[in-house]
Structures are given as C-alpha cells and as structure tokens.
Amino acid sequence: MRSILIENLTPGMLLSAEVTTGEHEVKLLDRGTRLTSAYINKIKNWGISSLCVGNGKERIGKRAIEIKRTRVDFLKNYTETMNRVIEAFRYIQKFKEVPILELRELAEHKIILLAETIGAIDYLYEMQRHSEHTFQHSLNVAIITGVLGKWCNYQGKELKNLILAGLLHDIGKLAISLAILDKPGKLTCEEFEAIKRHSGEGYQLVQGLEQVPNSVKLGILQHHERLDGSGYPAGLHGDEIHHDAKIIAIADIYEAMTSDRVYRRRVTPFEALDTIANQMFSGLEPEICLTFLNNVRDSLIGSNVVLSTGQIAQIIAFNIRHKYGTKPIVCMHNGKMVDLQKDEIHIVEVN
C-alpha cells in the first residue's frame, strides 16, 4: 500500500482504503474499488489531495486521506463572503450600479474555494436563513453552480465566469420589494410580471460593462429560459439557451427548494432532486440534470434521515434499476433494508 498524489492516479489502480469525507465519515468510495477515469475525476472534485492505492495484493490498511478543507473552514469563509455579498448587493440597491471588481474578486478567490470544499452542498443545507433571501440565495446558487460546473468539467476562467454568473443571476430582484418577494399568498398578475422582469433587468445592469463576459450576461438573462420554450423572458428553445444558463437553472431550482422562505418550509434534497428529474426531458438539459442527480445522490449516501413514520434510518444506496430514481434504499434501526422507491414511506428530514 502506498500514498499517492491525486495527479499521479491512473485508471486501474486499486483503492487500499476507503475514501471518506473528514468529519462525518461519509463513505465516498469503498476500499478495493478499481479506479476508472470517472472515479479519478470525482476524487479531484472532492478536493482530496492524496490517497492510498496498491496493486490489490497488499493487505487493506487504514484510510489515509488528506482533506483540503473542513466544515469549520467552510463556515468561516462562507460567513465572511456572505458579509461582502450583502455589502455589494446593498450598493447595487442604492446606486443601481454593479461593483463588478469586488464581485469578480469574490467569485474568483472566495466562492471558488467554497465550491471546491467537499460536502459544500450538504453544508449549505445546514445554514440559517438570512432575512433578505436574495442575498443568501445568490451566494448559495453561485456555490452550487460552481460545484455543478466542476462536475461538468468546467475549469479555470470558464469556471470562474460561471460562478460569477451564478452570483449575479438574480441581481434584477434587488429592486423588487420584499412585500412581493416574500408574499405568502398567490401573487397578482402585476406582481408576477414584476418578478418575471428580473432576469431582463439584471441583464441591463451588466449589459454595458466591458469587464463582464458575454457568458455571464447570458447566464443572468437566460436562467429562467427552458428547453421546451416554456421559460422567460424570450421563450427560447434548446440550444438557443447558453449552457451556463442551463447549469444555473438547475442550481437555482435546487437551492430555492431546499431553503426556508418566510412563507414556506424547505423540502428535502430528495424532493428537490425529484422536481429536477421530472423536468429533465422538458425544461432542463438532461445531461446536466443527470450529472447533478448522480453526484448529489452519491453525496447523500451515508446520511441519517428521518422517515415519515418518525423512524431514523441511514441511506445505504440508490437502486441502480431506477436510473432517475431519487428515493434511496435505507437501513432501519433494526438493520432491515427498505427500498423507498417501492415503499409508501418517505424521507421528511436529512440530518
């Protein structure tokens, strides 16, 4: 058994120890797994710098992985970044101008680190809500967009621009009153139209800025467009929509559904994944959806959940026969396995 840097991994090597996340000890890969290119890419995305491999003949030893960043680092960096996002967004509200240098700096040097943290999406689920949810939603979407972008093999400048687009995607909402954004009941037609104008108004705020790449401008303008033409503002179809906007659309849905609002409780990641899976062949890009589904499902394995019966269980796996399934197989307290895909029981909370 030997410790090897991630950049030196090659397909065919065997893992001599299981790969887990640091704090929660969530298993990511089993010991004895034979590495493929896909696994190596995943390990890179998880931010692991080295791990133990062998030729399969050695005795399996204890895990030896280094985790780059921890939950504590994540929370500290998140809070610092959140404060700077709030300041920048309040500036936009007041002066109707985008402090683009500050926001680029945040996207390229702070948010990218948050997106590279193992378990970033899980950590976001633990966060308390900020009273003005557009601030927090924007930062969270930027992080999720970054994570998903990496899963879609974005890197370098392309990834940084994608994260910036995620951060700015809803700046058009900063001019809308909280009375409308947080309205608990049904919106009037005028209120709904005011909300629908936010992507175009956000685009106008950055349209004349040379420092904002075109992909970012289109990410803002098109993040509510849908492949089947049902979106807004232009009712674009398929490839008329920029790829970055398609990524943001998925991050946006997932974040909005898994976050509490003044007027409603959040849903579990499983319900949010279900919504995304249901739109996979109509409004959302199937390939990006599948990448998101597969990776988020993998990250949920090992989590403890509360079931609709009140029982606590642990997620063991997802049934491979249900390619788009979002309901896992869980292990109950008494050791019994239950496939929730086939059962009436559902998950009500993830711990």
Ligand SMILES: [Fe+2]
């Ligand atoms: Fe939006």
